[in-house]
Amino acid sequence: MNLGAAPKDAGEHAELLEFDMDMDGFASNWAYCDRLSTYFARMISHNRSDSLLYSNLFSSALNELLETVYRLHAPSGRFVCSVARRGASERITLTVPVDAQTADFYRSAVSVLNDGDLASRYHTALFTDGPLQPNIGLLELAVDYAARFSIEPADGNAIRLIADLKLEETEA
Amino acid sequence: MIADTLVQTYKVSFDENNQELALSGSMRPEHGAEMEACIQLLERSIASIRGTFYINVKRLVRLNNVAFHALAGALLKAADERPDVRISIVTSSVIGWSTKKFGTLSAKNPRIAVEEYDSEFYPGQSFLEEGGFVPVLRTQTKLTWKHERSILPRHGLTPGATMADICCGIGDFAVLVAKEFAPSRIVALDHSKSSLAYARQVASEFDIGGIEYIYGDAAEMLLEDGQFDFVSCRHALQIFNKPEMIVDELVRICKPGGRVYVTNEKISQCLGEPRGPSIQWTYEQLSKLFADFDMDLEFGPKSYQALQKAGLEDIRIESFMVTNRDGDAQAFADMVMAWEEMFAGGMCEKRGDDAAFVEKFRRGFEDHIAAALHPGGYAGWPVWVASGRKPQ
Known part of the structure; x- marks a missing residue:
């Protein structure tokens, strides 16, 4: 596992923190989702206007993304999670090894997130009996955190899932 | 390697007397089945109560959709099966996500209500949080800093320490400490968003960078245990109706071996000459006025016992007198002038005092101002400082 914080450009965003490990390592322990999201949240929140509030929100959002990846990925390959900042916005980029089935899931999930009545879809999914829909975390981010999603192919059999979040109101 | 100490579990308990199920910590299970014990306690609890069933999630910091799905299913089922019961979920805006998340349950069943606790944060203090009081706070800190900058090292503040200033108000003390002592980290917390x-x-x-200003309730902070070398709480225990709850929290977030530092007043001991009796009468009345709003402006000398009861050791206490002879008589007079407006104005009116009382009450403040500005006058405002070390 590698964890780095070298400041470098990620397009117009300044990269804050990046983590990568083998997917089978990440997927070997459910608690990694909680630990990683908590660690990332603490590290990047200290210079937000309310670091504790920001950390709670960011941890919740990132954890749902990590839990989604934990459940849906190809068996092997490198998993990379990076967080970059531009002003009030945070960009989470997850590079996820995929097979045909999981690639389809992510593409169609992001497609759904960009149209339709998302709040209604999300609330229906929250209260449906039986197992949760696998896209529940992505829906939550889009509805409750106003996240904007995009997806692009990455080297090898992988996709890059990108979520842009703005978690704090800009104060006058 | 990510430290194991970052892993957090949750706690769930039922208080029969208050009909309250309290959930706290981090609930992020992989499978809904992991919530079984919690759901069973919820079902047993709701079966045993009448009227309103409270669910306290003020300190439930993390909750994933797996856990929410399990809780939501159980609550909606309970609401259907017990139409005689009202379910009230108490959230906190300090958490950020919880009011919105649990609010979805109200939309599904209106007998499940969601109440955000923070809106009731210390209503008695509204006098002290309105914009007009800001200049007074600034002046007070300016006057007390002349003393505290040399007192703080005696109570354990050293350069490079990690520090929390709880009930930081407008944050000016944190700024002064940052400049003088260069702590490695300062967190400043208050419950007033303004x-x-x-x-x-x-x-x-x-x-000025490096100060983390955080919104939160000093009596139930979300800051983790044992983080800070030095925890300060100035002029605040005296205006909370349950100061012991705050002291316990100050101790909790302090590192073992670190120190908790509090300052408080004994307002009836404010003094001045000439016109000492008039000044003394007004400040005795001021003490009673605050007591009528559940605030104890006589707390200063009680600080020792408060720290002792909280289990601290090596307790040190001293007092200092801010006076017009400290070098800025006008600032002292300005502070008293602002007190007069705030207390003889707003607070007396709220209490319903008659005009004769208010006139006499104001006169004491005016005599204190006159004493401060008089060429031969002396005016004072005493402050008590106490600190204690958290046992290893």
């Missing part, structure tokens, strides 16, 4: 907004604005205007 004070914090002011603090952030000042820090931004003066390009």
